[in-house]
Amino acid sequence: MTPDVELRQVVKEFSAAGKSKRAGYQVRAVDNVNLQIAQGEFFAMLGPSGCGKTTTLRMIAGFETPTSGEIYIRGKAVHDIPPFHRPVNTVFQDYALFPHMTVIQNVMFGLRMEGVPRQEAQRRAEEALDMVKLSHAAARRPNQLSGGQQQRVALARALVKRPSVLLLDEPLGALDLKLRKEMQAELKTMQQRVGITFIFVTHDQEEAMSMANRIAVMHEGHVLQVGTARDIYERPVNRFVADFIGETNFFVGNLVEKRDKVGVVKLADGATFEASLPLDASSVSEGKVTVALRPERIGIFPPGEEDDMPREVPLNVLEGVLYEMDYIGTDTRYTVEIAGTTLVVREQNVDYEDNYDFRLGQTVKIFFPAVSATILQE
Ligand SMILES: Nc1ncnc2c1ncn2[C@@H]1O[C@H](COP(=O)(O)OP(=O)(O)OP(=O)(O)O)[C@@H](O)[C@H]1O
Numbered sequence: 001m002t003p004d005v006e007l008r009q010v011v012k013e014f015s016a017a018g019k020s021k022r023a024g025y026q027v028r029a030v031d032n033v034n035l036q037i038a039q040g041e042f043f044a045m046l047g048p049s050g051c052g053k054t055t056t057l058r059m060i061a062g063f064e065t066p067t068s069g070e071i072y073i074r075g076k077a078v079h080d081i082p083p084f085h086r087p088v089n090t091v092f093q094d095y096a097l098f099p100h101m102t103v104i105q106n107v108m109f110g111l112r113m114e115g116v117p118r119q120e121a122q123r124r125a126e127e128a129l130d131m132v133k134l135s136h137a138a139a140r141r142p143n144q145l146s147g148g149q150q151q152r153v154a155l156a157r158a159l160v161k162r163p164s165v166l167l168l169d170e171p172l173g174a175l176d177l178k179l180r181k182e183m184q185a186e187l188k189t190m191q192q193r194v195g196i197t198f199i200f201v202t203h204d205q206e207e208a209m210s211m212a213n214r215i216a217v218m219h220e221g222h223v224l225q226v227g228t229a230r231d232i233y234e235r236p237v238n239r240f241v242a243d244f245i246g247e248t249n250f251f252v253g254n255l256v257e258k259r260d261k262v263g264v265v266k267l268a269d270g271a272t273f274e275a276s277l278p279l280d281a282s283s284v285s286e287g288k289v290t291v292a293l294r295p296e297r298i299g300i301f302p303p304g305e306e307d308d309m310p311r312e313v314p315l316n317v318l319e320g321v322l323y324e325m326d327y328i329g330t331d332t333r334y335t336v337e338i339a340g341t342t343l344v345v346r347e348q349n350v351d352y353e354d355n356y357d358f359r360l361g362q363t364v365k366i367f368f369p370a371v372s373a374t375i376l377q378e
Pocket residue numbers: 014015027028029047048049050051052053054055056203
């Protein structure tokens with residue numbers, strides 16, 4: 001099927017020309033980005049500040065022209081199509097409603113500008129307000145609404161144009177945490193109901209993971225990985241992705257053997273363990289590698305209690321020294337040193353007496369299955 005939105009080798013460079021001090025300065029805000037977004041997909045672009053998310057969105061919308069590369073919407077090249085003729089609409093972070101107009105007037109405004117007759121514009125605006133559950137507030141002015149309600153007016157204003165694709169640039173950034181959570185759930189439900197393709201920009205990993213079908217992780221203008229929340233969390237392609245999404249331990253070793261899906265890694269002290277190869281197994285070769293391992297996927301045992309270790313799956317067992325232990329209510333965080341590397345282990349406290357058997361400075365054993373660790377090229 002033709003993707004709804006496709007970017008092929010898209011590059012955007014900004015430069016400061018002229019005689020100013022900044023002249024000659026050049027930045028590659030977006031560097032060779034390839035993306036295919038399916039119809040009806042909730043697609044998130046996730047990455048730290050300055051990684052090129054807004055610039056990418058603005059090129060899809062038509063507010064910026066790519067320096068090179070191609071953009072297609074529904075199979076059609078859009079380079080020569082001005083923003084208002086593209087079948088996309090954008091909700092910006094600062095959604096700036098017209099303060100002197102009522103909610104419904106705000107929503108109708110764009111349609112009226114396009115010459116849609118008043119009655120039809122009104123009917124469509126009512127429909128859009130219904131979608132965002134604001135029909136009851138149609139006659140109010142923006143300053144009589146909460147932040148979340150204003151945000152929903154901005155959404156209605158974009159939806160009323162019936163775009164094929166809705167672009168959302170950190171649309172929940174201005175809301176407090178509780179409202180943000182509520183709006184996340186509402187947006188997701190609404191997107192499923194209306195079936196419009198959403199491209200949603202955020203720097204909040206939890207927001208991206210909980211809402212999107214697929215996520216593109218961006219860094220310095222590059223898309224590093226595209227995948228489901230699970231792909232990205234369980235099989236990050238590199239250290240940046242592993243580090244950006246959730247908490248991760250890294251340890252460096254030597255990949256001494258590659259088998260089907262797993263590799264054998266040897267640590268500085270000679271100990272070996274098995275870990276999973278990345279989704280693209282050819283991206284790592286024997287030699288120095290980094291292994292990413294989530295703290296919650298590691299089990300820990302004090303000496304003498306190894307017999308209690310679960311045995312349903314083959315486990316890697318490594319020995320280390322416990323030198324920090326923090327009880328934080330739901331969990332206990334153990335810091336263990338193994339072959340010169342510090343690892344954090346997080347275990348849920350399911351019993352009152354959990355972690356009573358541990359003493360700082362003692363030798364402990366940690367264990368984890370190969371499937372929980374990912375080998376990354378150093
Ligand atoms: N008009 C411009 N002129 C020059 N540089 C720009 C321009 N717009 C963006 N940039 C630069 O391009 C890079 C990417 O910016 P962009 O706004 O796309 O980042 P972002 O991922 O949206 O960040 P944030 O999360 O902070 O919104 C940054 O280095 C930024 O300074």
